[in-house]
Amino acid sequence: MKRLVPQTLFGQTLLLLLVGMGLSLLAGSWIYVSARQEAVRAVGGLAAAERIINLSRLIEDVPAEWRDRIIAGANDAAFRIRLTANQPTPPAVDALIPEAEHFEAYLKEALPSHKVHVALTDDGRAAHVGPWRHHAPWSRMGRGPGGPMAGPAEDQGPMMHGPFARWNMSWRALHAAVELKGGQWLEFSTTLPDSGPTMSPRLILALGVMAAMIALLTAWAARRLTSPLTVLADAAERLGRDVRAPPLAVSGSRELRSAAQAFNEMQTSLKRLIENRTQMLGAISHDLRTQLTLLRLRAENVDQVDDRDRMLKTIGEMEDMLTATLSFARDEATSEMGKRIDIGAFVSSIADDMTDAGLAVQTGPIASGVVIECKPLALRRALTNLIDNAVKYGGKATVAMRATTTQVEIMVDDEGPGIPEDQLGRVMQPFVRLEESRNRDTGGIGLGLAIAASIAEAHGGTLSLSNRCEGGLTAVIALPK
Numbered sequence: 001m002k003r004l005v006p007q008t009l010f011g012q013t014l015l016l017l018l019v020g021m022g023l024s025l026l027a028g029s030w031i032y033v034s035a036r037q038e039a040v041r042a043v044g045g046l047a048a049a050e051r052i053i054n055l056s057r058l059i060e061d062v063p064a065e066w067r068d069r070i071i072a073g074a075n076d077a078a079f080r081i082r083l084t085a086n087q088p089t090p091p092a093v094d095a096l097i098p099e100a101e102h103f104e105a106y107l108k109e110a111l112p113s114h115k116v117h118v119a120l121t122d123d124g125r126a127a128h129v130g131p132w133r134h135h136a137p138w139s140r141m142g143r144g145p146g147g148p149m150a151g152p153a154e155d156q157g158p159m160m161h162g163p164f165a166r167w168n169m170s171w172r173a174l175h176a177a178v179e180l181k182g183g184q185w186l187e188f189s190t191t192l193p194d195s196g197p198t199m200s201p202r203l204i205l206a207l208g209v210m211a212a213m214i215a216l217l218t219a220w221a222a223r224r225l226t227s228p229l230t231v232l233a234d235a236a237e238r239l240g241r242d243v244r245a246p247p248l249a250v251s252g253s254r255e256l257r258s259a260a261q262a263f264n265e266m267q268t269s270l271k272r273l274i275e276n277r278t279q280m281l282g283a284i285s286h287d288l289r290t291q292l293t294l295l296r297l298r299a300e301n302v303d304q305v306d307d308r309d310r311m312l313k314t315i316g317e318m319e320d321m322l323t324a325t326l327s328f329a330r331d332e333a334t335s336e337m338g339k340r341i342d343i344g345a346f347v348s349s350i351a352d353d354m355t356d357a358g359l360a361v362q363t364g365p366i367a368s369g370v371v372i373e374c375k376p377l378a379l380r381r382a383l384t385n386l387i388d389n390a391v392k393y394g395g396k397a398t399v400a401m402r403a404t405t406t407q408v409e410i411m412v413d414d415e416g417p418g419i420p421e422d423q424l425g426r427v428m429q430p431f432v433r434l435e436e437s438r439n440r441d442t443g444g445i446g447l448g449l450a451i452a453a454s455i456a457e458a459h460g461g462t463l464s465l466s467n468r469c470e471g472g473l474t475a476v477i478a479l480p481k
Contacts, residue, residue, distance in 0.1 A: 115179035336375040364400030382455040385448040390414035418467040
């Protein structure tokens with residue numbers, strides 16, 4: 001079920017709105033159809049009642065010799081009239097519809113001096129339409145091969161022919177009898193529509209057009225509401241890689257403008273913080289280097305050669321530590337401008353340079369023709385640190401590179417003892433060394449991997465370490481294309 005739910009905010013918003021709109025359309029259609037059915041019943045019943053009332057008054061008021069002619073003229077396929085001398089027998093039906101009482105009350109109110117009998121049945125078969133089945137008028141008024149009621153004698157009614165036959169409509173049989181002056185009875189038989197066509201082609205077309213318009217407007221609205229979040233996410237990602245990235249454009253609704261302004265203010269504060277930190281580190285570096293230079297000058301004046309060499313070596317190590325620490329603290333990768341380079345040729349050149357320097361470095365498969373945007377000086381430093389560590393702790397380094405559709409992976413393998421699994425994440429933290437002696441000849445100062453990880457993150461990538469099955473360690477820098 002979760003796989004059917006969109007994962008993006010736009011998809012979820014669009015789905016929610018469309019489901020809501022769809023339910024609203026269904027509810028509206030149901031209300032419309034229900035109201036239409038009630039209107040059809042009311043209009044059909046009122047028209048039949050008025051016709052019965054008017055014909056009863058007319059036939060009662062005209063001379064007796066005119067009555068047959070009027071009845072013959074008023075008869076049609078959908079409305080049957082018969083003049084009888086005896087009171088008709090009520091029809092034998094399974095159930096009477098309650099509306100028959102209201103219909104009869106309406107006729108009695110309009111014809112107060114007449115006896116009125118009404119039966120309204122809902123058995124779903126038009127053949128039951130007639131005054132009462134044992135003397136249905138159309139059984140003697142044209143039914144047969146050539147009559148107007150031709151067809152299955154007991155299965156079709158007057159309203160089931162012509163255009164009505166194409167409609168998905170249900171009918172109710174109306175039987176009414178009105179007593180005239182002199183004791184004669186007028187019997188009326190017709191059918192009343194119980195419901196109109198529930199889903200006419202015009203209604204289906206209208207619903208389809210409305211659904212399409214609502215879907216388009218909903219998609220546009222959902223995209224308009226969610227697209228600023230995508231812009232904000234992209235800006236935050238750019239800021240993570242480069243604090244000097246262009247600020248967000250302040251536009252859109254009041255809430256979006258407020259969010260963009262807050263984001264730009266945060267970016268300005270971060271930029272100011274980094275600039276202040278860089279200035280402070282520059283001042284510290286200048287003061288410390290000044291003192292180290294004085295120490296070096298004084299050490300060179302020491303007469304004892306062994307003491308002088310040890311002092312100069314210690315001062316050199318302190319200078320190297322100071323340079324590495326300040327470089328890491330300044331995060332120089334964030335200040336370098338990016339450029340597009342052939343990353344395969346770039347990696348090969350670094351491996352060749354370190355081989356020329358006398359290190360045991362070889363190249364593995366390296367993808368060619370892959371161009372990405374990066375900060376070459378910072379990336380060179382990161383790869384140099386990884387290769388240097390591989391040679392120092394594994395004896396030999398193998399450099400390879402592969403490219404996928406979304407990223408570039410640079411691998412540095414060594415043949416050393418590897419790193420315990422529970423220490424793989426810890427060794428990338430600043431000043432962490434697995435070799436605890438703090439001897440510069442065996443363990444460095446613990447910044448090489450931390451600097452490489454920081455540079456990879458500044459490119460929007462990652463540095464990961466894993467032990468090889470055949471022994472040794474693999475360091476992988478993954479960079480986005």
